[in-house]
Amino acid sequence: MGRKLLLEHAHVEGIDSYEVYRKHGGYRSVEKALKNMTPDEVVEEVKKSGLRGRGGAGFPTGLKWSFLAKPEGVPRYLLCNADESEPGTFKDRFLMEKIPHLLIEGMITSSYALGANTSYIYIRGEYSWIVKILEKAIAEAYAAGWLGKNILGKGYDLDLYVNPGAGAYICGEETALIESLEGKRGNPRIKPPFPAVKGLWQCPTVVNNVETIAAVVPIINDGGEEYAKLGIGKSTGTKLISACGNINKPGVYEIELGVTVEQFLYSDEWCGGIKNGKQLKALVAGGSSVPILPHFLVTKNIRGEQRLMTYESLADGGFESGTMLGSGGFIVYDEDQCIVRNTWNFTRFYHHESCGQCSPCREGTGWMEHVLWRLENGQGKMSDIDLLADVAKKIEGNTICPLGDAAAWPVNSAIRHFREEFEWHVREPKTCMERNYGLVKEPEMYVQG
Amino acid sequence: MHAVTSNGTPFKFSDAALAEVQGLMKKYPDDRQKSAILRALHIAQEENQGWLSVPAMDHVAEVLSITPIEVYEVASFYSMYNLEPVGRYVLEFCHTGPCAIEGAEQLIEYTKLKLGIGKNQTTADGLFTIKEVECLGACGYAPMMQVGQYYHEHLTEEKIDRFINDCRAGKIDKGTWKMH
Ligand SMILES: Cc1cc2nc3c(=O)[nH]c(=O)nc-3n(C[C@H](O)[C@H](O)[C@H](O)COP(=O)(O)O)c2cc1C
Ligand code: SF4
Ligand code: FES
Numbered sequence: 001m002g003r004k005l006l007l008e009h010a011h012v013e014g015i016d017s018y019e020v021y022r023k024h025g026g027y028r029s030v031e032k033a034l035k036n037m038t039p040d041e042v043v044e045e046v047k048k049s050g051l052r053g054r055g056g057a058g059f060p061t062g063l064k065w066s067f068l069a070k071p072e073g074v075p076r077y078l079l080c081n082a083d084e085s086e087p088g089t090f091k092d093r094f095l096m097e098k099i100p101h102l103l104i105e106g107m108i109t110s111s112y113a114l115g116a117n118t119s120y121i122y123i124r125g126e127y128s129w130i131v132k133i134l135e136k137a138i139a140e141a142y143a144a145g146w147l148g149k150n151i152l153g154k155g156y157d158l159d160l161y162v163n164p165g166a167g168a169y170i171c172g173e174e175t176a177l178i179e180s181l182e183g184k185r186g187n188p189r190i191k192p193p194f195p196a197v198k199g200l201w202q203c204p205t206v207v208n209n210v211e212t213i214a215a216v217v218p219i220i221n222d223g224g225e226e227y228a229k230l231g232i233g234k235s236t237g238t239k240l241i242s243a244c245g246n247i248n249k250p251g252v253y254e255i256e257l258g259v260t261v262e263q264f265l266y267s268d269e270w271c272g273g274i275k276n277g278k279q280l281k282a283l284v285a286g287g288s289s290v291p292i293l294p295h296f297l298v299t300k301n302i303r304g305e306q307r308l309m310t311y312e313s314l315a316d317g318g319f320e321s322g323t324m325l326g327s328g329g330f331i332v333y334d335e336d337q338c339i340v341r342n343t344w345n346f347t348r349f350y351h352h353e354s355c356g357q358c359s360p361c362r363e364g365t366g367w368m369e370h371v372l373w374r375l376e377n378g379q380g381k382m383s384d385i386d387l388l389a390d391v392a393k394k395i396e397g398n399t400i401c402p403l404g405d406a407a408a409w410p411v412n413s414a415i416r417h418f419r420e421e422f423e424w425h426v427r428e429p430k431t432c433m434e435r436n437y438g439l440v441k442e443p444e445m446y447v448q449g
Numbered sequence: 450m451h452a453v454t455s456n457g458t459p460f461k462f463s464d465a466a467l468a469e470v471q472g473l474m475k476k477y478p479d480d481r482q483k484s485a486i487l488r489a490l491h492i493a494q495e496e497n498q499g500w501l502s503v504p505a506m507d508h509v510a511e512v513l514s515i516t517p518i519e520v521y522e523v524a525s526f527y528s529m530y531n532l533e534p535v536g537r538y539v540l541e542f543c544h545t546g547p548c549a550i551e552g553a554e555q556l557i558e559y560t561k562l563k564l565g566i567g568k569n570q571t572t573a574d575g576l577f578t579i580k581e582v583e584c585l586g587a588c589g590y591a592p593m594m595q596v597g598q599y600y601h602e603h604l605t606e607e608k609i610d611r612f613i614n615d616c617r618a619g620k621i622d623k624g625t626w627k628m629h
Contacts, residue, residue, distance in 0.1 A: 075478075087545045087584040118478075125491065125529050126585050128598045128626065135628075161476040166487045166527035169583065183483035183519075185526040201481060242589060244547045250589035288546060288584075329588070331547055345546045349583050 003230060005218040005238050006211070007254045010098040016133065018140035021101040027146055029109045029220035034154045037220075042113035046216060048224030050236035055081055055172075055209030056287065056327040058311050061216075067196040068114055069204040077205045078116040079181065080107060080213050082123035082130075083165060083172035087288035087349060088329025091240035092210035094252040096123075096130050100137040104160065106213035108146055109220055111158050114206055118159045121210075122177050125166040134162045169353035173401045174207040175199075176355065187355050188401035211240050231257035235310035239325070241270075245332035248272035261285075261307045261314075262299040264330075271332065278334035281439055282418075285314050286326020288346045289406035291413030292339070293323050296442040319413065338436045339421050343414040344372035350407035361404040364395040368411055375422060378429030385422045389415050460505040462512065466492050469627060470512055483515050486523055490530060491626040499539060500531040528582065536571040536578035538616045538623070541595040544581045547588035556592050557581060559606050563613070576616060597623025 014020040021027075033042050047062030068076060080103065084092045096103055103121070111119045123131060138160055141147045149157045163181055165171050171180045175189035178200050199205020215237060219227045228236045235257040241264070244250045249272035255264060265280070266273045274280050280295045299307055302321040307313050309325070316322045333342070351365035371388050374380045392408040392415075399405070415422060421437040462470060470489045474482035489509050490501060497505045501524050510517040524530045531539070542548075542557045557579070561567055564577050571578045587593040590602035599622075601612065615621050 084586050085584060088547055088588050090586040090588055093586050124586070125487065125527070126595060128491075129624065132628075159476075163476075163484070164488055164491070166491065167529035167582075168527050180487070181484060182481070183486040183513075183515075183523065185522055201478070244588040244591065245550060250591075252589070331588070333550065337550055342546055342550070345544075345549050349545055352583055 003238065003256050004254045005227075005230075006095060006102065006214050006240065007099070007252075010095075015099050016097075016101070016137070018101060018137070018144060021099070022144075025221075026101055027105050027108075027141075027144075029105060029217045030112070030146055031152065033109045033112050033220055034152045034156060039113045039115055042109065042220060045224040046113070046219055049215075049219040049227040050224075050231075050234065051212065051215050051219060051227065052235070052311065053209055054211035054215070054239065054328070056086065056289070058325065061208065061212055064196070064208075065114060065206060067194070068206055069197045070115065071204070075118065075203050076114055076116045077200045077203055078107065078111045078114050078119040079174075079177065079200065079205060079207045080119070080121040080210055081172060081174065081177060081207050082121050082127070082210045083169075083177060084127075084210070085124055085169040085172050085353075086327045086329055087346065088244060088284060088331040089242055089287050089327040090244075091242040091252050091328055093127060093130065094242070095210060095214060095240065096127075097133060100130075100133050101141070102214045102217060103134070103210055104137050104141050104146075106216045107160055108141070108151070108158060110208070110213055110216050111160075112156055113216075116206075117157050118161075120181060120200075121160070121162045122171070122181055123162060123164050124171075125164045128164065131162050131164050138162070168355075169349075170355045170401075170403060173403065176401070177207060178205065185355070187357050188403075190400055232308065232310050233312060235312060235325075239309070239328055241309070241328045241330050243271050243330040243332070245330075246275045246278065246334035246337070247332045248275050255309055257308075257310050259309045260299070261309055264309055265299070265332065271330075274332065274334050276334075278336065279439060280332065281335045281337055282333040282339060284323075284329070284331040284333075284410075286324045287329035288331070288349065289409060290324040290326045291319055291322070291409050292343075292417065293413075294417040294440055294442075297321055297417075319409070320416075323413075335439050336436055338376070338432075339414050339418040340372065340376045340425050340432075343410055344369065344376045346410045347372050347407065350403065354403060354407070355401075358399040358404065360395045360398045361407065364391050364404070365407045367391050368407070372411075375425045376432075378425065378433050380422075380426045380429075382423065382426050384426070385415060385419065458502070458504065460493070460497055460502060460508050462493065462508065463496060466496055466627060467512065474513070482513055483519070486513060486515075486520065487527070488626070489513060490520070490524060494530060495626050499535045499537070500533060534571070537576050538596055538621065539578045539580055541580045541582045541585075543583070543585045543587065543591070543593050543595075545584035545588075547584070548591040548593060551591035553592035556604055556606065556609065560609055563609070577613070596621065598626070599624055 051061045052058040171186040176186040180186040195205040301316045356362045392411040396408040425432040473485040477484040506520045593602045
């Protein structure tokens with residue numbers, strides 16, 4: 001399962017330069033698309049590939065592209081979402097740093113497919129050195145004739161710009177990203193209208209993640225059907241996973257979807273197992289927003305079957321016993337980590353990042369942070385645990401954008417799977433300040449599977 | 450989100466920065482030059498000792514032909530903008546989950562004690578400010594901090610000691626938002 005489509009050449013010396021990138025087959029997808037394919041044929045190929053959005057939601061990319069409104073005389077925009085701020089996620093950074101031309105190439109081919117003549121890469125402001133890497137690559141692409149007027153003499157014009165943000169997780173949400181790109185606060189918009197109809201400057205707009213756009217390159221080079229041969233079922237192709245936490249080999253890995261979680265976590269090809277000979281306690285499989293899994297649900301689902309690194313297998317069991325692939329931010333916790341503390345930490349993050357437009361999110365995240373702080377610091381009451389679950393429930397589904405849900409899920413799932421650890425914090429307020437609870441016991445029903 | 454403070458000396462972009470900001474405005478359609486605001490503010494902050502004073506924000510409004518309130522609204526929303534004076538080196542430590550489980554909190558405590566300041570405070574010599582920020586996309590290389598344009602990863606107490614010494618000796622390059 002070692003096939004690489006995006007990072008195949010990432011370690012080639014000088015691949016960040018145009019010449020080396022081109023020598024390794026770079027910009028073929030632009031040639032192929034502009035010379036031999038209509039824009040609709042490019043969209044069709046992406047549909048056939050089964051590619052799903054790599055930003056977190058996993059929505060089929062070809063289908064999303066086909067929703068783009070095309071009113072006469074109105075410009076359309078493609079925006080690349082390089083805001084990458086979900087805790088645990090650092091894959092887009094790796095791709096842009098190592099092989100920036102892959103993103104530029106993907107932007108050109110994708111912009112052609114959508115009929116966009118101006119496209120922007122919205123990148124988080126903290127990645128300021130990557131802004132320069134991308135702008136250098138863009139300048140090289142202009143100089144070589146891949147950007148600008150009448151590309152390849154085919155009458156297609158495209159300008160591509162980088163727009164840095166300035167520190168706000170919420171700007172990764174696509175309508176907040178659009179607001180920010182318009183030079184405003186990153187407040188998500190109420191939908192509908194969807195960006196596909198009214199997005200940037202009220203024009204039809206597609207927003208796609210860095211990795212999604214990059215994947216368009218091999219899809220056009222080799223064909224959508226070839227791409228779809230990789231992976232399992234509706235999880236086609238490869239996925240970048242950024243692995244971190246208590247593992248031997250943190251880093252960014254490109255895997256074929258369908259590798260088992262066990263292989264990914266323990267094999268030396270990838271995470272290399274838990275650090276310092278410790279035991280696995282919990283996993284957050286797809287960035288801080290997805291439900292946390294206790295050790296006994298990580299490598300196997302509730303029926304005792306192998307769990308795979310696919311959208312479907314990670315979600316198996318729903319929120320009761322499953323999680324989500326999300327952004328691919330794979331955070332591993334060993335037996336010494338405290339779930340209450342981690343949940344407090346994540347909740348503080350969401351409270352800090354809430355844009356403040358909806359009261360359930362603005363107030364609810366603050367309340368959850370407060371109650372979790374109390375529990376973590378040995379000042380909690382038993383009733384706090386249900387209070388927390390109740391606040392989380394009241395946020396979920398009651399907000400303008402999914403940040404509210406993203407804040408509720410880590411709390412819900414931590415209480416669901418680690419309730420005894422929360423209760424221990426109330427029962428043993430002194431002990432919980434000095435040491436951690438350790439592994440939660442596997443409930444009977446799971447053992448019998 | 451923080452309040453806008455009113456002190457600060459008069460501010461104008463340097464000629465090079467002004468030319469750059471005017472170039473940025475051309476990346477957006479006619480009448481959409483407001484979109485250049487985020488980067489214009491980054492550059493203004495850099496030319497104003499690391500923070501955005503009211504005169505600096507007013508100047509950005511003038512250059513972009515928008516109202517000052519539009520600039521204040523934006524400047525107060527995004528965490529990379531400092532609305533109060535800061536030290537020469539702003540140590541921005543990530544304290545989010547993945548960094549926390551790799552010892553970020555202890556390291557931040559260590560640095561605070563070493564410098565004798567708390568979060569959002571500046572040392573008396575005006576050299577250092579400590580900030581605690583959320584995940585910077587370096588979780589696999591934790592713990593980490595950002596100073597200026599650069600990330601410092603796999604931090605240890607020894608690395609912090611060395612870094613602080615290098616700052617005191619004026620050896621640390623913070624990078625620049627300007628193109629060249
Ligand atoms: C709070 C929040 C933060 C998000 N952050 C990001 C992000 O940093 N990068 C990203 O690609 N998508 C992010 N998303 C998802 C985007 O809204 C959007 O679904 C995605 O960019 C679509 O691209 P894709 O279809 O290629 O995945 C975020 C969503 C929410 C609700
Ligand atoms: S859910 Fe939170 S972040 Fe999203 S719009 Fe509402 S207040 Fe803002
Ligand atoms: S948690 Fe510190 S960089 Fe991601």
